[in-house]
Amino acid sequence: MTEPSLQQQFDEKVASEIAIEPRDWMPDDYRKTLIRQISQHAHSEIVGMLPEGNWITRAPSLRRKAVLLAKVQDEGGHGLYLYSAAETLGISRDEMIEQLHSGKAKYSSIFNYPTLTWADMGAIGWLVDGAAIMNQVPLCRTSYGAYATAMLKVCKEESFHQRQGYDLLIQMCRHGTPEQKAMCQDALNRWWWPSIMMFGPPDADSPHTQQSMEWRIKRFTNDELRQKFIDVTVEQARLIGLTVPDPDLKWNEATGHYDYGKIDWEEFWNVVKGNGPCNKQRLETRKKAWENGAWVREAASAYAGKRRQRQQEKNAAAEAAAA
């Protein structure tokens, strides 16, 4: 079959909502875009374990510790599904890890901010996982099958993550001391703007959005998702008596959405380029974890090799007995 007809088949599948699967023909740039997005998404989950991991030993109760531990473990699991989904496109796990460690691959800007107080655990669940859900629910319908399948399970877990964060803040805002309530407001003040930056640059400055929308990798643009997030989150803040730190935030009757203030895109790009408050620390921690885990990877592959060999010997013996 010649290239144009393969292209045509691909276009028709995308247009009729038939998932593209690993062995299907796909344009090189579609494959590259998916490897870029899925691997960055995987890296975000893995690096995203660090800011919360920082608080596991200091959780204020056994229940909160168990919840936080479960959440951070889920994030590790999400990273692993996503690395596996990216591998179906022809990149190896080692290559992806190398790209993260060398600084070539990005991960979400949000994880380069520090977690200064316990209320930050609430703010991350509520805002960061809330933003992640807004972005990831549409990805359950993304055109690449393996990515969509990974997202289905991830989204179920993200819902629990968002709720545990919001619940933590409800408890502190409604039943806590004035100091605890102030801690929650401070966390919202610090996490609000970075959370709405998570959706990526404005559509006008987003080099990949248009093509990704045409390929149905993305179902909504960065600005559309940001607006949806702001509309639901402002109401949630009000319910627990917190104030969103944006003096320009105003309900707009005509559009049926909240208008919001100017986002500091200079800060966003600075963080993306590696100059955020925690970028260096995050990468160093990941590199060290990779080096310290070398013996586990070696032991696991030696064990897998032994099992394979034993199975081959068994098969050969069974064949010989049958002959």
Ligand code: BYC
């Ligand atoms: N941070 O043309 P654009 C989680 C980059 S983790 C850093 O709009 P695209 C969780 C972008 O990569 C969830 N970089 O790109 C874990 C591109 O650079 P390159 C993380 C960003 O891909 C633990 C350039 O800017 N979610 O839930 O069409 C604890 C231009 O952007 C960011 C995902 O990864 C950013 N925020 O759209 C708690 C979702 N934004 O690659 C929670 C999957 C943009 O050309 N990813 N850039 O060098 C996506 O949906 C899309 O990739 C994005 C960006 C919407 C993020």
